[in-house]
Amino acid sequence: MLPITIVxxxxxxxxxxxxxxxxxxxxxxxxxxxxxxVSLFIIYPFYRKKQKEYFILLAITGFIYDLLYTNLxxxxxxxxxxxxxIIRTIYKNLDIAPIKNSLYVIGLIIIYELLMSLxxxxxxxxPITPQEVIYKITHSIILNVIYLEVVNFILKILPKKLxxxxxx
Numbered sequence: 001m002l003p004i005t006i007v008x009x010x011x012x013x014x015x016x017x018x019x020x021x022x023x024x025x026x027x028x029x030x031x032x033x034x035x036x037x038v039s040l041f042i043i044y045p046f047y048r049k050k051q052k053e054y055f056i057l058l059a060i061t062g063f064i065y066d067l068l069y070t071n072l073x074x075x076x077x078x079x080x081x082x083x084x085x086i087i088r089t090i091y092k093n094l095d096i097a098p099i100k101n102s103l104y105v106i107g108l109i110i111i112y113e114l115l116m117s118l119x120x121x122x123x124x125x126x127p128i129t130p131q132e133v134i135y136k137i138t139h140s141i142i143l144n145v146i147y148l149e150v151v152n153f154i155l156k157i158l159p160k161k162l163x164x165x166x167x168x
Contacts, residue, residue: 002158003043006151007061010039015068017143032140036065037112038105038148040080042155044087051088058084072119079115083108098152102145109144113137 017033040058047054062077070076090096090104117133120126 003046004057006043007036007039007057010035010147011061011064011068013147014065018069032136032143033147034109034112034140034144035147036061037080037083037108038144039151040083041087041090041101041105041108042148042151044084044091048091054088055081055084070116075119079112083112086111098149101152102148105144105148106141109140110137113140 014033014035017035040061043057044054047057058080059077062080063074065076065080066073086108094100094104113133113136117128117136120128
């Protein structure tokens with residue numbers, strides 16, 4: 001139940017912060033939210049032994065994300081499932097530590113923005129330049145790494161019976 005709560009709060013905060021913070025180019029905000037993507041990384045340890053449930057949650061979350069924020073039906077559902085494979089590989093093959101987790105999340109944000117830009121270019125939804133892609137990536141990192149650290153800190157101070165996993 002805790003991982004679903006984390007994802008639900010992240011989805012809600014994504015929408016709330018996107019409406020509250022300036023988002024367009026040349027705005028002063030360096031706090032572009034992509035909290036749902038961060039939450040996908042955070043919740044993986046809860047599903048380490050329940051891979052099927054994890055990927056079902058990713059697909060549902062991606063579908064909801066599509067409906068609420070991107071209007072690209074099934075795009076984020078597929079991307080989130082791809083991220084599930086990447087996240088699973090990270091947790092299985094790489095060292096999980098707080099600073100490294102931040103780097104992994106930065107990598108996920110970069111991959112998401114590049115995939116989104118590629119989708120925009122392929123379907124010619126809006127004109128986009130490499131400078132705009134770099135702008136979006138660089139302005140997505142700070143808030144999302146802070147969110148990662150705050151949620152990890154909260155998970156560490158929660159009683160072990162609530163988390164039922166070992167968070168690094």
